[in-house]
Amino acid sequence: MARTHPEGWRLLPAEGARGRELATLARLAAALPEDTTIYHSLHWTRAEGRTAVFGEVDFAVVGPGGRVLLVEQQAGFLDETPTGLLRPGRRRAAQLSVELARNADALRARLRPLLDGTEPVLDVLLHCPDHCVRQPGTAGLDPERIVDAGRRDQLPAIVAALTRPQEGDPALDAAHRQALHRFFADLLELVPDVQSHIGQVEDLTTRLSGGLTEWARRIVVEPHRLRVTATAGSGKTQLALAAYTDALAAGRRPLYVCYNRPLADHFARIAPAGGEIATYHQLCDRRVRDAGRKPAFGAPGAFRRMEADFATLVREQPDPAWQFDELIIDEGQDFTEPWRDALLALLKPAGRAWWLEDPLQNLYDRPPVALPGWVGLSADTNYRTPADVLALLNARLPLPAPVRAGSPVTDSEPEIFAWRDEAGLMDATKRAITRALGLGFRRDAIVLLTFRGREHSRFTPLDHLGPHRLRAFTGRYDLLGEPEHSQGELLIDSVYRFKGQSAPCILFTEIDFETTGGRMDELTMRKLFVGATRATMKLILVASERAAAALAPVAEAG
Structure with a gap:
């Protein structure tokens, strides 16, 4: 099965033209070999000198040897004219062969420098699954590069043949193949959001041009010590992925x-x-095990002793096998100064270091870590969370500064269900699930987040909530290190564990201020902020009556 980028497309709404493209993507992904990568829904806007260059292509298929095939899919019927195939129904007729050639030429020009002057092997293919081309000779394209309704079943085989290495192709080494991936996955702003498993978010965020990922990497400082303080949904972990890939x-x-x-x-x-x-x-x-020591996790204070052993090893017994050129620290707000010192000891003398943090996601109430001499960069725009959810948080939480909204989702209408006692909590949570399902969200697009930690949540002992089977982390990991979950359809997790991830629909339950005497203290505010900003399309709060009064959506206030 071929690799696809970005991931998560199987959860996108399969409607209209998008549905046809996703069906084609599914066919290609299933039929093409695993050493082939399919990049899909590529849209870009770039400034080239004083000119804005726009382009798009449905699929770019990169074969094992580096051959690139641009696939344009045109559903419906086409107009056949003496000058070529035209898209119908537009005020200005668009000749498909001209569009494909323009896109191909633009991408060739960009790929040459990345391949150190090697001419990229790039081809084009028109897929028109609903139209039979009657006169292929006048279509403006090589007839072998047209897959119409009569040949649509052959599409995967044709794509495989056109991307298979051919005699005479330039030899691309691993670095050049990586450059191709970076071009489609980075230059075209297709760095996937490492926090999201859901295609809806990726479909929006991949269309954002520039941003934190690009600008932070343009900063030149020696030695490279960059502290990025950025709000939720601003792209911190995307930046981490880009820096990791760059290295x-x-x-x-x-x-x-x-x-x-x-x-x-x-x-x-x-x-x-x-x-x-x-x-x-x-x-x-x-590191401790590599030195021949086995941490005794069952003993009291085991983690503190392991931290101390690690710090001693990296300070007193430096090992070249544990030295790195690039250090990327994510979730820096959860780290301590001794951890900082131990990690920097692993950095080679000319190494580069990144520190990515969001003080509003400091759920463990750790003091800020001092980084003297580091260059700072801040970003206060959240591209992930719906704008009206951020408006609610800005209005109802005592945030140190308003968070700016960058998401194109503006009318998600956050809701709140109130409860009075434990029975009411369970009932309100079940009603929230019913509401989410009624809005059209599938269970795999919904996450039930608990305000309390896993150890204290009233939902932890449950495997069902009404008719809904819950999928919860068991606390165990399999032999490959993957977390084990109970067999259920609706994911439930704590706000602590789900920090750094997101979902289209978040049901944030158990919200109460019981441990703070009914007040919203600093830690409570941060937990509310973290939980609410996990939502990319819909947020439903399930809160006690006193908490609900403090969190009522702006339109309901007063």
Whole structure:
């Protein structure tokens, strides 16, 4: 099965022209070999000198040897004219062969510098699954590069043949093949959001041109010490992924470290092979074991002792096998100054370091880490969370500064269901699930987040909530290190574990201020902010009556 980029497309709404494209993508992904990559829905806007260049292509298929095939899909009927095939129904007729040639020429020009002057092997293909081309000779394209309704069943085989290495193709080494991937996955702003498993978010965020990922990497400072303080949904982890990929492409060895295990697991799944990816405690464990010591996790204070052993090892017994050229620290707000010192000790003398943080996601109430001499960069625009959810948070939470909305989703209409006692909590949560399903969200697009931690949640012992089977983390990992979940359809997790991830529909339940005497203190505010900003399309709060009064959507206030 071929690789696809970005991932998550199977969860996109399959309607209209988009549905036809997704059906084609599914066919190609299933039929093409695993050493082939399909980039889909490529849209770009770039400034070239004083000119804005726009382009789009439905699919770019990159074969194992680096051959690139641009596939344009045109559903419906076409107009056949003496000058070529035209898209019908537009005020200004668009000749398909001209559009394909223009896109191909533009991409060739961009690829040449990345391939050190090697001429890219790039071809085009028109797929018109509903139209039989009656006069292929006048279509403006090589008839072999047209897959019409009469040949649509042959599409995967034709694509495979056109992307298979041919005699005389320039030899592309691993670095050049990586350059091709970076071109389509980075230059065209297709760096996937490492926090999201859902295609709807990727479909929106991949169309954002520029942003934190691009500008932070343009900063030149020696030594490279960059502290990025950015709000939720601004692209911190996307930046981490781009920096990690850049390091590998340049022959440097990267180390990515975060605090949360789910984020580390997800980053490891989507990052290129090479380098090291771990939570801080995973890194401590690996280094200590490599030195011949086995942490006694069952003993009291085991983690503190392991942290101390790790710090001693990196300080007193430096090992070249544990030295890195690029250090990327994500979730920096959850780190401590001793951890900072231990990690910087793993950096080679000419190494580069990144520190990515969001103080509003400091759920463990850690003091800020001092980074003297580092260059700072801040970003306060959230591109992930619906604008009206951010308006609610700005109005109802005592945030240190308003968070700017960058998401094109503006009318999600956040809702709140109130409860009085434990029975009411369960009933209100079930009603919230029913509401989400009624809005058209599938169960795999809904996440039930608990305000309390896993150890204290009233939902932890449950495997069902009404007719809904819950899918919860069991606390165990399989032999490959993947988290094990109970057999259910509706994911339930705590706000602590789900930090760093997102979902189209978030049901944020158990919200109460019981531990703070009914007040919204600093930590409560941060938990509310983290939980609410996990939503990309819909947020439903399930809160106690006193909390609901403080969090009522703006339109309902007063």
